[in-house]
Amino acid sequence: MIRVQNLVKTFGSFTAVNDVSFDVAAGEIFAFLGPNGAGKTTTIKMLTTLLHPTSGSIQLDGLDPRTHQNEVRKRFGIVFQDPSLDGDLTAWENMEIHGVLYHVPHKVRRHRSEELLKLFELWERRNEQVKKFSGGMKRRLEIARGFLHTPKILFLDEPTLGLDPQSRNQLWNHVRRVNEAEGVTVFLTTHYMDEADRVAHRIGVIDHGKLVAQGTPKEIKEQTGAESLEDAFLKLTGSTIRDESANSADQMRQFAKMWSGGRR
Amino acid sequence: MSAIYILWLRELKRYVRSRAQIVASLGQPLLYLLALGFGLSPVFKRAGYGDYLQFIAPGVIGMSVLFSSIFSGLGLLWDRQFGFLKETLVAPVPRLQIMIGRTLGGATVAVIQGLLVTVVSLIAGFRPAHFFTVPLALGFMVAIAIVFAALGVAIGSSLQDMQGFQLIMNFLVMPIFFLSGAMFPLVGLGRVLTFITRLDPLSYGIDGMRSMLLARSAFDPRIDLLVLAVIGCVLLIIGAYRFSKIEI
Secondary structure, three states: OOHHHHHHHHOOOEEEEEEEEEEOOOEEEEEOEEEEEEEEOHHHHHHHHOOOOOOOEEOOOOOOOOOHHHHHHHHHHOOOOOOOOOOOEHHHHHHHHHHOOOOOOOOHHHHHHHHHHOOOOHHHHHOOOOOOOHHHHHHHHHHHOOOOOOOOOOEOOOOOOOOOOOHHHHHHEEEHHHHHHHHHEEEEEOHHHHHHHHHOOOOEEEOOEEEEEEEEHHHHHHHHHOHHHHHHHHHOOOOOOOOOOHHHHHHHHHHHHHHHHOOO | HHHHHHHHHHHHHHHOOHHHHHHHHHHHHHHHHHHHHOOOOHHHOOOOOOOHHHHHHHHHHHHHHHHHHHHHHHHHHHHHOHHHHHHOOOOOOOHHHHHHHHHHHHHHHHHHHHHHHHHHHHHHHHHHHHHHHHHHHHHHHHHHHHHHHHHHHHHHOOOEEEHHHHHHHHHHHHHHHHHOOOOOOOOOOOOHHHHHHHHHHHHHHHHHHHHOOOHHHHOOOOHHHHHHHHHHHHHHHHHHHHHHOOOO
């Protein structure tokens, strides 16, 4: 379903993704793990047509995101790592826009929006502007929105960041359900190793833009001789802490926070 | 088509919900109308050009349409920062439709803003020469709105963050306004200034409005419309191209 070969992305002299190759089979749940700034999000951006690779090839369902942008976009859904909601609109309106953009028929759209908003406990507040939501609620709305249409491939970029255990549980149950019932291929990243261990069929570990290990959770544990996936991860990627430099978007958010009295 | 509609509707909803901003955005036009309109009126009259308030009103209306439409295009920068842009960019909708939805939405908002300022200037004492040409003036308002909403999108697509905003404001938006003949008649100017005002698309928009509202103009209104249509098409193409090249 996803085939990546010798993928490279450089920003100036910095190489964010360095010669990465992997395959994700149809119907598989693939977890992409790595420390901050390892190149996970950059890879997802290239897979989802938001960035052009410097070199290497990508195929989604047999199509190249570079040449068949629209065809590729029809095939996937994505929950982004950072917010992508419109704060001035209500929860319901955010769902509506998404449904229209993804060509979900009117009736199905209403029905599924209701179902999902109830599932993620946002139904009561569907008519409130999203900017009044707490961080966790926004996150839940993003996820609910991601499930509104049924794509062939679902990208989840650190979906559980800032979620409470209850919502996290809901999320993974739902992911498993769509994966089993509708055969959706799932490509996810997370910092919680227990989640990856529990949900993923296969795992890829990326560090400094290079893929350092690949296999089932069990294989990876065996390869490194570690008890848990967390230990295996630390063995593979070392224990130094990584810092991402703040990008301009983060700086802007900081700025906006200052001006709107922290309401955004 | 439904994608264009929903994104157009989004711009409108955002506008209607920002009441404080709507009120704030009427402050500047009001100041120009009252302070300059009445303040410069005696001098203007002595120069034999008639009532300055009547003269400046179409200019001030054009100004608010200009600001409102360019800012709506630059709203792209906010969407980029707050992430909503990504949501639209990965959707299975041609980027052209997304760009058109946004641009039309921004243009509609700008026209509403222009109409609000028109009402304000009517209250301040502005009186159109003929009422039956007022709808034609509205047509020019729409043309101005589309031209500059497209320009806004073209610029918004090319900037990464708000740091360039002040630059755009001081070296593009303000000059477009001040050199458009919104504040002064485009007659008897020096060679250089005449040349520059001819390059400014807003000159034709405001001239067109003035010829419809006041029955006085520097150019033929048909030429005004032609120039605006051509520039509008060019900017829409550039805007669509720049928008299609956005990477996040």
